[in-house]
Amino acid sequence: MKLPVLPRPARAATKLAGGAIAVALLVTGCGSGSGSSGGSQQPAGLTSADALKDPTEPVTINYAGAAYSADDIKPVLEAFHKEHPNITVNYQAVPFDQFNSVLSTRLSRKDTTLDLYDVDMPRTDAYQARGWLTDLSKAFPDLAGKVDKTSLDAATSDGKLVAMPFQTSSQLLYYNKSLLKKAGIPFPSAKPADRPTWEAVTADAKKAQQAGAKYGLVFDQVNRYYQLQPLAESLGGGSGAGGDKNLTPELETAGWEKSMDWYSSLFKDKISPRGVPVAQTPDLFASGQVAFFPGGPWWGPKFAAESKLDFGVAAYPSFKGGKAVTPTGGWSLGLNPASKKAVASEIFMKFMGLDNGGFAQYMPSLAVPPSNTAGTASFYDEKIFKDPRMAGAVELTKYELAHTATLRARTTGYVEFEDTLSKTYEDISNGASVKSALSSATSTINQAWAKYR
């Protein structure tokens, strides 16, 4: 799940610092391989949630996270430390783009200095196949009803609970009211029933550009499967993976081709700019250069902080005559099987995912729904949703999570799949022929998946 989590402007300094930390993690993660034989999936001392007791001696657990920046998660950790004075959580923030490399280095070497880490939901099966996750079925036997169903599904692999889901997500279509007004375009309604179509949004985007908008329509995550999967799904193209254990790429379908033709045309017709990396797209909307911006609700606080920016939100569009499909999924907490501090880690997992509605209550500007059902209620009371520019976001998010949210393809080969698709989306936006890009993606994925079949 690709949630960039810098509600404040992402400064280069933060990025570089993050990079430095990641490198440091990489370095420390090296050379601690214990070299023992294949993993039993159980760290010593795993206890059922009801029987958990706080340690009597001080314990420090290491938690590598990519969902939140160190600043954002601080209040959660402070609350936890107050409640469990003998456990210290050492949070190591890793930039999302480097997260997979860092985890791969540390977990495949059975690094005992890593206890907990964020699990990007669609990668659950891949991590389980690699032996990176701990079976938590006995530790947390009754999650059903306490966390939302999609999150619970995403944290389950081979019928076992292997992670503690804590956050899910949805998407909105932001639009710049000033630019639409200038072009004489009526504002789209925020009701789920009035979902706009991509065709209509494209036409309006062009109109807005003729009236002076620099860009008509810019996707938040221009090259990421999370946000672009619904395009193909809306036209019945499927998730892109099928067959036995979802290990057969299915990208050369009419739905994929048609939706990617449309995606390619956005860039060819200069409605979207080429060559803008994901990290820079929200700034384009925040600075008032973009008419339509499909993006995460987590950008709400950033956009609302721009006093000059007048915007509104509508439902994430679908194609004309196609299905309404929206991105979803988020983060779980995984327990490293090599961890030597299972009990303290479990206590923190329980705190994040279950205790009194979970972590969300401590985060004053959380703009992404938690997985915990009790926590969700208080989440919708967040200050950001009181901003008139975010009017309708709450109903939309509730509706999407209940009706249109579609998980990403579930496969042990997800890492290679997502990686290849990122490059494919990028090639298509840069003008590669759609048919040849999808067929070369198919052969790349087939080659990578041979080892899993």
Add this chain to the structure above:
Amino acid sequence: MTLTTHHPAGDGAKPPPLPRGTLQRRRLLGNLSAAAIFLTPALALIVVLRLIPVVQAVNDATHTSLPGSTLPPRYVGFDNFTALFSSHAFWSSVQQTLIFNVLVNPLQIVLALALAVLLTQNLPATGIWRTLIFLPAAVPMTGSAVVWGIALRPDGPVNAALASVGIHQQPFLTGQGQVLGSIILIASWIGVGYWMIFLIAGLNDIPTVYYEAAAIDGAGPLRRFWSVTLPLLRRPLLFVLVADTVSNFVLFAPMQILTDGGPQGKSNFLMYDIFHNSFELSDPHTAAAELLVLLVLMIVIVAVQFRLLRSAEES
């Protein structure tokens, strides 16, 4: 070190003179042990930092496991190499790496040499020029890559400047025909000033008497450059050529930050692909096999460069 000589017991008699051979052998031994002591740190570092990793790479390349798996890897002999050699993506990566290096290395050397010669000509404010040209090498590569990435965006400042003189928008990093050129530009912007400094040092080492003699013989500036400067600059030039080649073969940051090896694999150079396989796809075995291929490529090319410049020296 003390050399104690053992005296055979003799009452008041002079010790017999030692045979000369033993003395020489002792001296030799002393020299050898001194040399060993002085060389040990360097040799230990070479073993730890160079040889052991190569052995590890060979070991990794001949094993396989599921990506990222915590299970011990299986021995598979040369399977990783056969898989690589039958992969179209790998050959395209080798091809792009070679094209890039064939273009970028001569270009950087020629530019660095031209600048070095220019800046040893007693121009006004030479120090300032040298500093300005060297500056990009002092900026971290990541920073340079990010800044160039923004500058070269299709809607970025470089295109704005081109538009003002009537050239329409160029794709740069987003066009498969221009990505290689764009990366050569970024790499050279960083590299040229750095290598220029070495060549300036080399130029300053050439005694002026040769130039005076050549001038008396009536040689013009071009002739002086060909017959005096180049032959006497051969050593620093060889070093710069080899070091530059190696550093461009292992260039990685601009692709990681700006292109992810795209568009359509046109900037997917071997070093980036090795990182990508090892860390992003958690497949160290394929990466190690690729690494050995890269190593062989580099050794062959550097050997050719040595041969060329040495034979020029002998002739």
